[in-house]
Amino acid sequence: AGRKAAAATRLLLALIRTVPALLWAIVFVVAIGLGPAAGTLGVAMYTLGYLGKLYAEAFEGVDPEVVEAVRGTGIGRLQLARYAIIPEAVNSIVSQLLFMFEYNVRASSILGFVGAGGIGYYLMGYLQTLRYDSLTTALLVTLTVVVAIDRASAALRARLLLSPTGPGQ
Secondary structure, three states: OHHHHHHHHHHHHHHHHHOOHHHHHHHHHHHHOOOHHHHHHHHHHHHHHHHHHHHHHHHHOOOHHHHHHHHOOOOOHHHHHHHHHHHHHHHHHHHHHHHHHHHHHHHHOOHHHHOOOOHHHHHHHHHHOOOHHHHHHHHHHHHHHHHHHHHHHHHHHHHHOEEOOEEOO
8 A cells, every 4th residue: 555655646746746846836726716826836846746856756765774774673664764764865855845945935936927926927027018128127126136146055965964974174
């Protein structure tokens, strides 16, 4: 039953990941109407598929010797995950989570083009009204935010990611 559930979950995540965030946003605009909720749900669906796959791979990539050594102590599945699998995969988990946050900020900037709100709404308006000076300003602000998030993410990763000698060393 475990292998069938894993295969079904992988298939579901692949289906979710196949649809780009922009198309998910369109689906949610149709389902719930215009606005930022549709954009948020669209980005969240794509993120679910993407992170689900990467986390599954991170968990599967844990050294089997570590898993067997901890399993040999007689602990249950939840304790195995808590004390062996998650600690061994934490670097990948944190790194991918921070990357997806940065990606989602960038992706959300275009969702306004489908009526999902956000800065994309303003970008679309500036394009339609030929206000290229305002469009340039909005793009520069978006670039500044993305660069700031990238730097903050890099600093956070450097502090949080575990090395063989411990955090931040």
